[in-house]
Amino acid sequence: MTRGKGAETLSLSQRIRADIEEKIMSGAWRPGDRIPVEHELAAQYGCARMTVTRATEALAEAGLIVRRKRAGSFVAQPRIESAVLGIPDIPATIAERGKAYDLRLLSARRRVAAAGGEEDRFGGSGDVLEIDCLHLADGIPFAFEHRLISLAVVPAAAEADFSRTPPGTWLLAHVPWTEAEHRIGARAADARAAELLNIAKGAPCLMLERRTWRGDAHVTWVRQLFAADAFDLVARFTPKGDAAG
Template sequence: MAEAAAPQERSLHERIMSDVEGRILSGEWPPGYRIPFEHELTKEYDCSRMTVNKALTELVKKGLIERRRRSGSFVTRPHAQSAVLEIHDIQREVQQMGLTYGYHLDHRELRKATAQDRAALEVKAGASILSLTCRHFTGDIPFCLEDRIVNVSAVPEAKDADFSSVGPGSWLLQMVPWSAAEHRIRAISADRRIADALAIPVGTACLVVERRTWHGQVYVTHVTVTYPGERHELVAQFLPMQQQ
């Protein structure tokens, strides 16, 4: 019986590429981190500059690094995609990009509905509303800002949930079946509050997704999620309408 062939050894440029990719995906080299210069990698791996260049070129094609003239190569910022016609769990969205997810509850308030709340959720004056502001992170970098109101009469359990460790979106998806949703998408320039929350300059272009969901005839929640524009895009898949 013939012996099984030994597995083919990886080429040096593949090993360099794998090492760099591993450090990026593990979070050791976070977005914005400048990776070693070509001559430094050449010395570390005892190889030609052409070999290092080949490895880095492949990483650029994968979207993991970007090259800046006279500055070096840097780990790219996360760039996520969301389907317009779906309700996404932000934690899962971040983890599917191979990045470390983080969450922080900035503000929680149980209060009477304001005029703006009543318009968003179509509740009566005096209705109880839970207002939440939180941020989602990739590593230490803010991924998006979430401003949400919840109709407490539709979800009484929300009154006692503190949301200090679990995002309200994830919690609601598990607790309340939704029968319909409405999306509104727009672009804005970051004001001071948004800029501070997302660690971006005032005036940065941002993508805003507003959504309200309801169960039966009752509105459950209204949420506004704000993303730095360069890090997120929305996609939609649809079929042509059948001809009558």
């Protein structure tokens, strides 16, 4: 379900690559950290530097690390998600349009994920943080967000102040993710959404649902509703899966 590659026998350079990736994804090596120099890794694995180089080259192409001559190789800063998916961080989107961002936290409570259903995939303890909030642009409602965060996976979320930093932004900055699934659709606004977004009941809304994993652990689930005239997703792609703009 989560990782694509099975347990096929990896070549040495692939294993080196996977090891480094694991260190980064697990958080052991953090953005900006310098990773061991290539000859050192070569010695460690008992192989030629070229073999290490192939791993680091691939990681650099994938954007996980940055290599700099003479300086060394460093764990890359996490990219803003929008650069990858065209699905932007909301405060960044609003700022881009030259508007003032505001956040209104509607509710945040800790509870146990319901067993048996969708929610029991939230980590071991089953404790989740459930958050409702409203994103505003120049004081006008922009998006309504409903979110669950796994406290088993992200215990620090219990202490975060989501009345000032929106949960999505906080998570992006604090938790590396390995996989995400999006569902995008159109929905008619129900009574509550209509009231919060200040639109007519039944008016069209863009719905964005996202699940995010780190390894096998389900990190967060979120549903965002945008009034139809407030927002369009835009994404630019090449066949390779690159994203730009």
